[in-house]
Amino acid sequence: MKQILVISGKGGTGKTVITGSFAALAKNKVMVDCDVDAADLYLLLHPEVKERHEFISGQSAVIDKKLCKQCGKCIPVCRFEAIKSDFSIESFSCEGCALCSYICPHGAIRMEENVAGEWFISDTKYGSFVHAKLGIAEENSGKLVAKIKQVAKELAEKQKSEFVIIDGPPGIGCPVIASLSEVDCALIVTEPTLSGLHDAKRVMEVAAHFNIPLKLIVNKYDLNLSMTKKIEEFCREHNIPVIGKVTFDKTVVKALIEEKTIIEYGQSMAGDEVRRIWEDLSDEFSLGFRS
Amino acid sequence: MIISVASGKGGTGKTTLAVNLALSLNNLQFLDCDVEEPNAHIFLKPHISYKEKVFIPVPNVDETKCTYCGKCREVCAYHALAVLPGCAEKKGSFLVFANLCHGCGACSLLCPQMAIKEVNKEIGIIEAGNKAAIDFIHGFLNIGEAMSPPLIRQVKKHINPGRIVIIDAPPGTSCPVIAAVKGSDFCLLVTEPTPFGLNDLILAVEVLRKLKIPFGVVINRSDIGDDKVNDYCRKENISILMQIPFSREIAVSYSEGVPIVVRNASYKDKFINLYADICRITNETNTCH
Numbered sequence: 305m306k307q308i309l310v311i312s313g314k315g316g317t318g319k320t321v322i323t324g325s326f327a328a329l330a331k332n333k334v335m336v337d338c339d340v341d342a343a344d345l346y347l348l349l350h351p352e353v354k355e356r357h358e359f360i361s362g363q364s365a366v367i368d369k370k371l372c373k374q375c376g377k378c379i380p381v382c383r384f385e386a387i388k389s390d391f392s393i394e395s396f397s398c399e400g401c402a403l404c405s406y407i408c409p410h411g412a413i414r415m416e417e418n419v420a421g422e423w424f425i426s427d428t429k430y431g432s433f434v435h436a437k438l439g440i441a442e443e444n445s446g447k448l449v450a451k452i453k454q455v456a457k458e459l460a461e462k463q464k465s466e467f468v469i470i471d472g473p474p475g476i477g478c479p480v481i482a483s484l485s486e487v488d489c490a491l492i493v494t495e496p497t498l499s500g501l502h503d504a505k506r507v508m509e510v511a512a513h514f515n516i517p518l519k520l521i522v523n524k525y526d527l528n529l530s531m532t533k534k535i536e537e538f539c540r541e542h543n544i545p546v547i548g549k550v551t552f553d554k555t556v557v558k559a560l561i562e563e564k565t566i567i568e569y570g571q572s573m574a575g576d577e578v579r580r581i582w583e584d585l586s587d588e589f590s591l592g593f594r595s
Numbered sequence: 596m597i598i599s600v601a602s603g604k605g606g607t608g609k610t611t612l613a614v615n616l617a618l619s620l621n622n623l624q625f626l627d628c629d630v631e632e633p634n635a636h637i638f639l640k641p642h643i644s645y646k647e648k649v650f651i652p653v654p655n656v657d658e659t660k661c662t663y664c665g666k667c668r669e670v671c672a673y674h675a676l677a678v679l680p681g682c683a684e685k686k687g688s689f690l691v692f693a694n695l696c697h698g699c700g701a702c703s704l705l706c707p708q709m710a711i712k713e714v715n716k717e718i719g720i721i722e723a724g725n726k727a728a729i730d731f732i733h734g735f736l737n738i739g740e741a742m743s744p745p746l747i748r749q750v751k752k753h754i755n756p757g758r759i760v761i762i763d764a765p766p767g768t769s770c771p772v773i774a775a776v777k778g779s780d781f782c783l784l785v786t787e788p789t790p791f792g793l794n795d796l797i798l799a800v801e802v803l804r805k806l807k808i809p810f811g812v813v814i815n816r817s818d819i820g821d822d823k824v825n826d827y828c829r830k831e832n833i834s835i836l837m838q839i840p841f842s843r844e845i846a847v848s849y850s851e852g853v854p855i856v857v858r859n860a861s862y863k864d865k866f867i868n869l870y871a872d873i874c875r876i877t878n879e880t881n882t883c884h
Contacts, residue, residue, distance in 0.1 A: 313632050315605010315766040320791065341767040342603050342795040362672065383699055396773055396805060401672050401699030440801045443770040446741060474605040474766050475631035478741035497850035499610065499634040506632060506738065513739040528850040557819050560789050 305460050306589045307468040309338075309487040311511075313503030315474035317495045318523040321556055321566065322578060323471040324348035327430040328567035329582040333467035335428070336456040337435040338449045338483045340421065345471045348565050351426030351433050359423055359436065361447050362400035363415040365393050371412035378404040378413065396441040418442075423452050425459065432459055446478035450485070457486075467589070476510045484514050488589070491547075492520045496531035501538065508544065518544045521581060525549035548581035550574050597760040598873060599628075599779040599808075603795030605766035607785045608815035608839070611849060613763040614638040615856045617729055619866035624758040625726075627733035628775035629765040630719060630746045637852045641731035643724035649734065649749045650715035651698040651742075656689045660710035663687030667702035667711060676702060694741055719746040723753065730755065744774035751778070759870075768798045773806065781873050782810040783836070788820030793827060800833065809877060811836040813869075836872050837865065 310323045320339075327335050327349060337345040365386070367378075372391050379387045382404055386397035405413040420443070423436035434456040436448050453470070460468045470487065473479040484490060490511045494504040504520070511518050520539055525532040532549065539546050551573045559569035566575040600613040614635055617625045627635040654667070654676065663686075668678045675695035681687035693716050703711040719736040734750040736743050743765070751774075754760055764775035776782050782803055786796040796812065803810045812828055817838035828835050839845070848858045856862045 312605075314634070315602075316607060341769040341772075342605075342798060344604070344791040344794055347790045347794060381700065381704065397777070399697050399699065401697060401701050402670065403699050403701040403704065406670060406701065406705055438769055440768065440798070441773055441805050445767075445769045475743075475771075476738065477631045477736065477743045477771065479769075480631075481739070481741050495850075498637045498852040499632075499849075502634060502637060503632040509738045527846055531850055554819075557789060560791065561821050563790055 305465055305468065306489070307457070307470065307487040308585070309470040309472050309483055309490045310493060311472035311480060311483065311490055311507055312474055312493045313476065313507035314494070314500050317493045317500060318550070319493050320344045320348070320471055321560065322493055322521065322523070323469060324565040325567050325575065325578040326469050326582055327428070328565040329579060330467055330469060330586065333431060333465050333469050334456045334460040334463065335430065335433045336452055336468060336470045338453065338470050338479065339473040340436045340438045340445050340448045340452070340479065341473070343435055343437060346433075346435055347563050349428040349430060349433050350563070351424070351428050351435065353424045353426045355425040357423050358419050359421040359448050359451065360417055361420040362418050363402065364395055364398050364400055364418045365402065365404050365413050366416050367391055367393060368412045368414065371410050373410050373412070375409065377407050377409065381407050399443065421448055423448065423455070425455065432463065434459065446482040449473070449479045449482035453483070453485070476506050480507065480510065481514070484511060484516050487516055490516045490518050492518060493523050494520065494535060495524050496522055496528040496535060498531070501531065501535050504535070505538070508542070519547045520544050521548045521550060522546065523550045524552040527552050547584060548577055550577045596781075596877070597754065597762065597779045599762040599764050599776040599782045600785060601764040601772055601776055601782055601799060602766055602785045603768055603799035604786065604792055607787050607792060609766070609785050610634045610638065610763055611815070611855070612783060612785050612813055613761050614854050615862065616866045616869060617761050618854055618856050619863045620759055620870055621728065622758050623728070624730040624755050624760045625732070625763070626750055626754065626760060627763045628747045628750055629763055630734035630736045630743050630750065631765060631771070633733045633735060635763050636731070636733055638854045639726045639729065639731060641724040641726040641729070643722045645723040647721050648717050649719050649721055649746050650717050651696070651745045652700065652713035653693045653696045653698065653716045654691055654702045654711045655714040657710045657712065658689065660708045661687070661689060662708055663689070664707065667706055670701045670705050672699070672701070673697050697742070698745065718742065721750055721753070730758065743771045747771060747774040768802050772802065776803070776808060777806060779808050781877050782808050783813055784810055785813045785815055786824055787816050788814055788822070788824045790823070792820070793824050796824060797827065800831065811873070811876065813837040813839070815839045816841040834876065837869050
């Protein structure tokens with residue numbers, strides 16, 4: 305079983321559109337959406353939720369007003385500026401370290417378990433899908449990512465799936481690092497803009513830092529051909545295979561508006577290119593890539 | 596007046612909006628708080644004159660004082676410490692997993708032997724400078740570093756309250772976004788008229804309502820999709836402050852790192868009007884120029 309992660313550095317380059325197409329093309333796989341704070345893949349896959357689980361992560365401080373003497377010892381020790389001058393906790397700032405509860409001389413601060421989100425195992429017409437919803441203004445997205453990746457991997461082993469295909473988050477921080485763990489290939493989707501290249505370079509460095517093999521797709525490549533050339537040159541210098549270039553195609557938005565993958569929407573230039581990319585990718589993996 | 600620009604979904608045009616708004620106003624300070632992938636410098640091309648390293652405190656034990664009692668491991672909510680007690684022939688050992696540490700200080704404050712000191716671990720850098728009259732500051736998270744909020748908070752320590760401050764926030768709805776937009780007087784939410792744009796806008800609206808920050812919506816590439824973002828905003832009584840139709844001129848200019856108001860100054864009026872609308876909503880017309 306091989307795990308393929310789609311990432312980008314910069315947001316909005318087309319990760320989910322391409323991952324959604326892979327869902328329609330790959331035969332025997334489990335799909336995962338690791339962009340847990342702005343999860344969108346479900347809008348294309350229309351999941352029927354089979355299992356729903358609470359994601360309990362960390363704790364939050366709660367001040368008991370009856371016991372609190374307002375002595376003020378807790379405020380300066382909190383490095384997250386989560387205790388307000390009226391001795392209430394700003395829950396979205398509290399990182400659950402519990403230091404205030406140890407420091408309080410009156411036993412007025414207790415720690416409560418924090419439900420930080422939910423995760424799901426669903427059926428879709430393209431097979432199993434593991435996804436999640438981080439609670440509003442919650443943290444610990446990296447832990448939730450690690451959790452759903454683990455669930456997906458176990459499910460794929462049980463179902464003898466050939467692939468786990470993962471839609472990744474933007475950026476280079478904790479959810480991206482959690483997404484990269486144990487994957488066989490990180491597929492970077494970028495766009496031919498200075499920011500697209502700048503951000504792709506940073507996420508490539510992160511993947512290299514964790515020894516993850518890389519491949520790259522230039523999406524909307526014909527919006528700026530000279531920038532596409534620059535990206536290709538950069539990849540050649542760094543031995544990163546550019547495995548596809550996808551046309552700027554208005555069909556992509558039309559399919560999106562109907563909440564369909566570009567593959568099921570009907571014939572299109574972008575769809576044909578993504579189909580070809582997936583065929584090459586799945587061929588390469590069945591030949592024992594990175595073995 | 597602190598205005599943050601956020602979005603939920605990435606790639607909707609946060610940086611485009613923040614940079615063009617900045618270039619259309621006077622007495623301005625620009626903070627790029629998307630420290631994982633800062634982009635504003637590509638467009639503003641500031642002259643950088645100041646650089647600082649940013650650290651978080653992580654524990655370091657004085658093994659001559661440590662009795663390996665395990666109190667620190669017990670209080671660490673992030674499992675960033677391991678303590679193995681010694682036995683007759685071997686002394687104990689103490690391990691720090693710095694990547695898991697949130698720098699809360701619990702271990703050093705609560706160690707009964709006062710054996711733990713905090714040492715600095717570099718997580719990124721801050722650079723500052725200027726582009727003409729605009730004060731510019733941004734942060735870069737080091738590669739492989741997981742936690743951006745401490746760096747974002749550090750960038751925001753540079754806020755100059757005497758100026759109009761524009762904060763370019765990271766995408767998403769979790770801790771880095773909250774660290775970036777917290778304390779703003781107003782937040783502009785940039786979206787696009789697609790199901791992805793709407794889905795992530797709704798999440799971002801919930802975040803801002805929880806943080807009690809006034810906000811308005813900007814619809815970018817406003818003619819590429821459907822009307823559902825407009826319908827949602829009408830139903831929720833959210834002001835749509837600006838709509839920017841798709842234009843190849845803007846897209847190409849963006850791809851080359853050139854702000855549209857630089858290429859085509861006629862766009863400036865739209866951004867000046869946007870600022871006037873923000874002032875009207877925040878009832879700060881007196882302090883706005």
